[in-house]
Amino acid sequence: xxxxxxxxxxxxxxxxxxxxxxxxxxxxxxxxxxxxxxxxxxxxxxxxxxxxxxxxxxxxxxxxxxxxxxxxxxxxxxxxxxxxxxxxxxxxxxxxxxxxxxxxxxxxxxxxxxxxxxxxxxxxxxxxxxxxxxxxxxxxxxxxxxxxxxxxxxxxxxxxxxxxxxxxxxxxxxxxxxxxxxxxxxxxxxxxxxxxxxxxxxxxxxxxxxxxxxxxx
Amino acid sequence: xxxxxxxxxxxxxxxxxxxxxxxxxxxxxxxxxxxxxxxxxxxxxxxxxxxxxxxxxxxxxxxxxxxxxxxxxxxxxxxxxxxxxxxxxxxxxxxxxxxxxxxxxxxxxxxxxxxxxxxxxxxxxxxxxxxxxxxxxxxxxxxxxxxxxxxxxxxxxxxxxxxxxxxxxxxxxxxxxxxxxxxxxxxxxxxxxxxxxxxxxxxxxxxxxxxxxxxxxxxxxxxxxxxxxxxxxxxxxxxxxxxxxxxxxxxxxxx
Numbered sequence: 147x148x149x150x151x152x153x154x155x156x157x158x159x160x161x162x163x164x165x166x167x168x169x170x171x172x173x174x175x176x177x178x179x180x181x182x183x184x185x186x187x188x189x190x191x192x193x194x195x196x197x198x199x200x201x202x203x204x205x206x207x208x209x210x211x212x213x214x215x216x217x218x219x220x221x222x223x224x225x226x227x228x229x230x231x232x233x234x235x236x237x238x239x240x241x242x243x244x245x246x247x248x249x250x251x252x253x254x255x256x257x258x259x260x261x262x263x264x265x266x267x268x269x270x271x272x273x274x275x276x277x278x279x280x281x282x283x284x285x286x287x288x289x290x291x292x293x294x295x296x297x298x299x300x301x302x303x304x305x306x307x308x309x310x311x312x313x314x315x316x317x318x319x320x321x322x323x324x325x326x327x328x329x330x331x332x333x334x335x336x337x338x339x340x341x342x343x344x345x346x347x348x349x350x351x352x353x354x355x356x357x358x359x360x361x362x363x
Numbered sequence: 364x365x366x367x368x369x370x371x372x373x374x375x376x377x378x379x380x381x382x383x384x385x386x387x388x389x390x391x392x393x394x395x396x397x398x399x400x401x402x403x404x405x406x407x408x409x410x411x412x413x414x415x416x417x418x419x420x421x422x423x424x425x426x427x428x429x430x431x432x433x434x435x436x437x438x439x440x441x442x443x444x445x446x447x448x449x450x451x452x453x454x455x456x457x458x459x460x461x462x463x464x465x466x467x468x469x470x471x472x473x474x475x476x477x478x479x480x481x482x483x484x485x486x487x488x489x490x491x492x493x494x495x496x497x498x499x500x501x502x503x504x505x506x507x508x509x510x511x512x513x514x515x516x517x518x519x520x521x522x523x524x525x526x527x528x529x530x531x532x533x534x535x536x537x538x539x540x541x542x543x544x545x546x547x548x549x550x551x552x553x554x555x556x557x558x559x560x561x562x563x564x565x566x567x568x569x570x571x572x573x574x575x576x577x578x579x580x581x582x583x584x585x586x587x588x589x590x591x592x593x594x595x596x597x598x599x600x601x602x603x604x605x606x607x608x609x610x611x612x613x614x615x616x617x618x
Contacts, residue, residue: 229466233474244467269507283467 162332163196164294164323165207167264167274168306169287170315173343174264174272177319178207179294179327180335192335197349201226203342204242204265209292210279215259218249239265243275243283251281262289266342294326294333301325312341317358324357374490386494387487390517393496394443398573399530399564400429402440402500403540403557404512408550408581409502410591411440412557414530414565415574430578430590434459436469436503438580438588442530443497443517451495455479472503476513476521484519494518498529503588504581532564539563550581554591558599559606575600 162183167176178196183189198206198219206222208215222245229245230237243263250257257279264274276282276289288306290298302322310318319339327333337352371377372385379385400413413429431439431452439455441448458478462470479501487494498516505511514529515521525545528536539560545553554577561575577596580588591599 233471238466238468240468241466244465247467248465 162294162330163209163292164290164298164326164330164333165196165209165262165292166290166295166302166319166322167207167262167288168310168315168319169272169274169308170310170312172272173266173312173341174274175312175315175319175339175341176205176207176262176264177323177337177339178292179323179333180338181333182212183332186332189334195338197338197340198223199347200242200263201230201237201265203236203267203344203347204239204263205340205342205347206242206246207262207264207291208259209261210259211257214257215261218246218257218259218261221249222246236267238267238269239263239273239275240270240285243277246277247281247283250277250279254280260291262291264289264342266344272342290322292333294330297329298322298326316341320352321358325360327357328360375487375492375494376490384487384518387518390443390494390496391498394498394517394529395531395533397442397444397497397530398570399528399532399536399561400440400442400500401526401528401536401540401557401560402502402512402514402524403526403543403545403553404502404510404524405545405548405550405553405581407510408504408553408579408583409438409510409512410550410553410557410579410581411438411500411502411577412561413440413442413576414532414561415576416570417572417574424574428576430576432588433475433501434463434470436505436580436586436588437472437475438502438578439499440502440576440578441497441499444495445497447495448497448499451479451483451497451499454482455501469505471505471508472501472511472513473523476501476515480515480519480521482519483515483517487517487519500524500527500529502580504584504586506586510581532566535564536560550579550583551595554579554595555599555602558596558603562600562603562607 165178176197180193182191182194196208200206200223206219225245226237226242246261246263260279261277266272274286274289276284323337339350341348371379375386398414398416402411411430429441433439433455459470483495486492494517501513503511512524513521514527526540577591579591
């Protein structure tokens, strides 16, 4: 609910948004809508990608103020790249999430952005971490965020199962995003999906006409 | 390999004509004056042993420890100037703590030893400060990466090892360590061998009494670095003393 209130106070361009991440057997799927809005009624972009790659197998979904989110992810990408070269090995997803968390917590007065960090690493496999507005970091089997997420809590709570296959998880994500975009006026456009596994990251765009349709459409 | 570097040995910021930094070499001599410390890596952990010479009967037992805890999964055994070693253990602790604060997980030992080695090296560059007069052995155990052992010396180099020794009897200790098949041993077997090596290299004539400090980190401690429990330590010391007596006996037979 915190997000709904703050949303109207975000100056400039905001990603009134729906983002989600789901663990499945062997990887994670992350997804988002593609609408950027200014205020309640102007769509400043129909096609932005809210899934930011911070390392080979680690992505961040962004929500809140677009400027703040871009600044934080840019900084995190730099820090993570430096860290990974020093360690001489790919970074842990937890390390990426911790970097985001430190940035959000230490600058909480100025920033208004929330993230879902998800990816795959050799140590613990697929993982999802929510980094909330004030800098809270939480590990979850699936996560949803952004203003549109409030409309789909019921759906994801009812339909999520651990250890889904890639097909099941993809369908789950598409359904959840389509439902949220259908009810939230500041979420919309196309659906961006990225599948992250040991093999790498694959980006898929699902245009509006290919999204699942429900009874009222 | 000792030589006097007259004129070129007054500060760490001077090379000698044959390319040596004598201050760093003198620092290593300070380590060689100290009593021995060894660290050995086995199949499922790392064991440290230190020969702690007791200079006075008035000392409280267990004072002036030479094995430190750096983080819950990392241990450090030192030889050389103890005050320098304590200061470096604080540096290592801060590094490990900052890493955990920034990245949310235990610091990998290779990274920690490189960071502390960089710090030690910085003190070999300037004439305003002296190099650290201590070497130390770092050891850790992690479920995924297994046991790790690194040694840092006063020049600021760090190497990974399966077994290493520092201090006055390091040559003799290295010879004994090389006889072990450490890759096939478990920590419980290794503890006894470490105690035995310290007892073997201890010089009864020159140095009188000593206290044995034993610590380990591995699967047996679930990845936490701890002092070896009293009963296991007593068993190890008993084994060490008995092995020494056997060797004495066999020497007599040969005569």
